[in-house]
Amino acid sequence: MSARQAAKKHTSWRLYFVFMVILSLLSTIAWKVLDLQVINNETLQFQGDARTVRNDVIAAHRGNILDRNGQPLAISTPVQSLVLNPREILQYPEQWDRFAEALLSININPDVLRNRIQENAGREFMFIKRRIPPVEANQVLRHSFNGVWAEEEYKRFYPLGEVAVHVVGLANSDEVGQEGVELAYDDWLEGTPGSKQVLKDRNGSIISELRINQVAEPGNDLVLSIDSEIQFLAYKALKEEVTRRYANAGTAVVLNVETGEILAMVSQPSYNPNNRANLSQQLDGLKNRAIAEALEPGSTVKTFTVTAALESGLFDTESIIDTSPGYIRIDRSVIRDPVNYGESTLERILSKSSQVGASRIALAMGQEPMLDVLRRVGFGQSLGTGFPGESAGLLVNHNRWSDSEIATLAYGYGFQVSPLQLAQAYMVYANGGIYKPVSLLKIEDADNVPGIRVISEDIVASVTQMLESVVRPGGGGTGTRAYIPSHRVAGKTGTAWYYDVQRGGYDDENYISLFAGFAPVSNPKIVTVVTIHEPQGKEYGGGQVAAPVFANITAGALRILNVPPDIISNASESLSLEGLNSAASRPSLAGLSGGRQ
Structure with missing residues (x-):
């Protein structure tokens, strides 16, 4: 055999060997495919289903509200x-x-x-x-x-x-x-x-965590201005009175005078957010009436009417207004007082909540001085809290004003405010004439709360003294049930007719009872406003229904805040522990009152 033939034979054998190796590999692959797809299909499918790699969402923690x-x-x-x-x-x-x-x-x-x-x-x-x-x-x-x-x-x-x-x-x-x-x-x-x-296994249980794709980021905590103890106190007092009077609704607001922080804001009816089984049947309870509902403030506005009168220069603290014979006819309407208060000072008009007196003051100076004061204390403007549904109220300005419109403006009809707006307006008096914004968030730097003077200190001091006479025991004012034995109170009652939207007119059998005030007069710390909607029974006036709730809430809040008493008491008179006769040095707030007492 020649060398060439031997080499050729060796090459053929090598090709044959490579071919057999490739054929064996292909046979092995074919058998494996057959095994996976046909013979052991169910077993392997089960194992594949039993272990599945998935991307799971990591829930993020929502921030706490404190x-x-x-x-x-x-x-x-x-x-x-x-x-x-x-x-x-x-x-x-x-x-x-x-x-x-x-x-x-x-x-x-x-x-x-x-x-x-x-x-x-x-x-x-x-x-x-x-x-x-x-x-x-x-x-x-x-x-x-x-x-x-x-x-x-x-x-x-x-x-x-x-x-x-x-x-x-x-x-x-x-x-x-x-x-x-x-x-x-x-x-x-x-x-x-x-x-x-x-x-995960086939039951969805996690066998192992493979990796974190994205770390969950928790939300931010939010610290409110609310004081839980004062909030509970206000809620309990309001609910008890609404229940006792078979009233339709009610609100209460407590403000920190120094900062404008809302310490408590409650509303009735309410609902339990932890039990929502019947929430669709409690829609009336969803509304925060203290901030989202506007109402006519009634005689509470007389505080601002008297302020406008003093600013106008037409009246002073010694001015006498004749309210005889206890009623006044304006246009086609007759405005009446419960009795004939005769010749009255501005203080007596506030103390007795005289409709006739307020009307005569308004007619003497016109609507502009009153509208100016109402705007300065915040009525008709957004509170700026960012709260959903916040009401800006309604402060109208007619092209032409009739005498009856001017008169009713003086005792709180023809415009609307929310209870929180009313509290903010009275906070102006508690701060000695300084207007401050309200806040639902805790304010860390109380010394730098913005404020602007909107009423002079002298006028604030004079009006505050008048408002204190509304509450003073034995003084004959409409708000004596708001008296607190330990702290001097300045405030005003209010009783406004309820406006029936469906009827398109006032319901002279249903009322909204109001009281607003602040304490202690010598160094005001809190402003409180209470409204009770449609109380049933013989008592419906602000001094009868809302004033006791004000006293309950305000006295409790002062205890919680450890505010020292400013009364050395005597049966019928209270003496201030500081600044007994320095009315001009006292910060002040004005009280609210409704149309009828």
């Missing part, structure tokens, strides 16, 4: 939401009876859920019950049903319940703000959800 002392008003607590895969759970009918029993233990109707599953048979995700305590979720999870698992979430809880709900508001099941501060500051409170890659 009161000024750090007490929680709204918090988010960790909970679990039960979830099922409709497509998968339908493949295991043998587990349904046990599953139905477990559902009953968490108050879920199995038949209703079965219908939902069948309607969503093509889906892979459906909630069974959302945001429940882990102990309750475990009633189902401990059975390890196929196609059932739990998702980690948060649920909003409100520790003060109905007491603070009109301020705090509420968030929905997805923790998105729907009412109140929860809605107003939703962007601030809302967190940013994260994401993680996990390995």
Whole structure:
């Protein structure tokens, strides 16, 4: 055999060997494919289904809402939401009876859920019950049903319940703000959800966490100006009076004089945000009437009427206004006092809440001086709190004013204000004539709260002295039930006719009772406004219905704030512990009063 033939034979053998190796590899691959796709298909499919890599959402913690002392008003607590895969759970009918029993233990109707599953048979995700305590979720999870698992979430809880709900508001099941501060500051409170890659079994249980794709960022905490103790005190006092008087509604507001912070703001009726089963039937209770509802303030406006009279130069503290014979005819209307107060000073007109006296003052100076004062103290303007539904009230300015419109303006008809606006206006007097904004958020730097003088100190001091006579025992004023034995009070009653929107006129059988004032007069710390809507029974005046609630709330708030008494008392007179005769040195606030007493 030649060398060439030997080489050729060797090359053929090598090609044959390579061919056989390649054929063996192809046969092995073909067998593996056959094994995966046909022989062991079900086993492998089960194992693949049993371990799935998924991207899960990491729930973000919504920021807490706290009161000024750090007490929680709204918090988010960790909970679990039960979830099922409709497509998968339908493949295991043998587990349904046990599953139905477990559902009953968490108050879920199995038949209703079965219908939902069948309607969503093509889906892979459906909630069974959302945001429940882990102990309750475990009633189902401990059975390890196929196609059932739990998702980690948060649920909003409100520790003060109905007491603070009109301020705090509420968030929905997805923790998105729907009412109140929860809605107003939703962007601030809302967190940013994260994401993680996990390995799960067929029941949705996490076998292992593979990696964090994005870290969840919690929302920011929010500190309100509210004092939980004063809020509870105001709520309790208001609810008791509304219930006792069979009234339709009511509000109460307490302000910090120095800073304008809202220490308490309550409204009736109310509702419990932690129990929303019948929330759709409690729509009337959703409204924060203290800030979102406007009403005619009635005789409370006489404080501003007297202020305008003193500023006009037409009247002074010694001026005498003849209110005889106890009524006055203006245009086609007759305005009456309960009795003939005869010749009266401005102080007596405020103390007795004389409609005739206020009307004569208004007609003497015209509407412009009154409108000017009303604008300066904030009426007809937004409060700027950012609270959803905040009312700016309504302060009209007719092209032509009739005498009757001028007269009724003087005792609080023909325009509207919210109870919070009314409190802010009286805070001007408590601050010695300085107008300050109100705040729902805690103010850290009380020394730098902006303010602007809108009324002179002398006039504020004079009006404050008149308002103190409204409350002083034995003085014959309409507000003696607002008297507090330990602290000097300046304030004003009010009783306004209720305007029936459906009838398009005033209901002379239903009233809104009001009282507004501040204490202690020697060094004002708080302003309180109370309104009771449509009280039933023989007593309906502001001095009879709202004044006692004012006294209850104000006295309690002063105790909570540790404000020292400024009265060394005597049965019928109170002497100031400081500045007994220095009326001009006292900061002041004016009181509110309604149309009839």
